[in-house]
Amino acid sequence: MKRTKGKSHCPINFGLEAFGDPWSLLVIRDIVYFGKRTFTEFSDSDEGVAPSVLTARLAELETNGILNRTPDPGDARRVVYTLTENGLALIPVLLEIANWSAGVDAETDAPPEWIEAVHRDKTAMTELITATVRAGGSIFVGSDSVVAALSASGQN
C-alpha cells in the first residue's frame, strides 16, 4: 500500500499521503462532526477501528501536522486531540465526500436539511464550521454545535 512517499508533489498524492488513509479521515470526521477528542471516543465509533491501528494513525496525523496532542486541561492524565489549522483546512474535503455520498447512497444517514444547508452557501458554511470546531465545538453534537446555531438563527 505504500506509494513513493515524499517523492511526488502531485497535490492529490501529497494529500493522500498526509490524510488519505480511510481511518485517518474517520478520526477527522469524529472531531469535526461529533466533537470527539480522546482515544476512547475514537475507539467507540461504529466502524470498529483496532486500537493498534488507531494509535498508529493518530501518531501519523500528529507527525503530518494535522492533529495536536495535548493534556486535557481538566485531567492532565488524559490526552486530547484537536485539529491544527492545517487539519481544520480539511473541512471542505469532508463536506464534499459527505455531499457525494448523500447523492449516491439511498440509505444515507446524512440529514437532507444539513446537506441542503451546506449546498446553499458552501463558503459561509465552511467558515461557520471551521470557527465552531476551532473553538471546541462540532457540527452535530452539543449546545454550541453548528446545527444548534443554525436552528437558533432560524436557518434550519
Next chain:
Amino acid sequence: MKRTKGKSHCPINFGLEAFGDPWSLLVIRDIVYFGKRTFTEFSDSDEGVAPSVLTARLAELETNGILNRTPDPGDARRVVYTLTENGLALIPVLLEIANWSAGVDAETDAPPEWIEAVHRDKTAMTELITATVRAGGSIFVGSDSVVAALSASGQN
C-alpha cells in the same frame, strides 16, 4: 484495513468505502487531470502501483459504479475506463484535496494559476471540468483540455 463494510451509512464512511482507497483516488485523478484511460496508462503513473493492486482497484471502482469499462472504439482488443456520472461527481472531492495540498506543501506541483482559477469560481470551474471530462477531455492534457480552453478565452 477493512471497516464494517455496508453496515454504516455515515456519508463519510460510505464515500471512503466506495472510493477512499488511495490508489482508487489516484486512478480517478489520472482520468480527470491527465486524460488517462487504459490499464497501461494508469500503470505508468509516478506512484508506481503494482499491477495486481491496480487490477483489484479498477474492478472495485467498476463494482461501485464509479468507472465504466468498455472496449476501445478504435481497437476492440483494448479496454478503456471512463468515469460514470457518479464518478464525475467526485471532481469536487479531488479539487478540495488538491487545494489543501497546494496550501500546505511548499514544493507542490500544483500550478498556482490553476489553484487560483478554481478558487475564483469553484462552481463554474467544477461544471467546466465535469463537462470536459464527460466529453473525453481532461484538465491538463490535450488540445481540448480545461487549461487550453481557459487559455483560449484569456482567463488564464
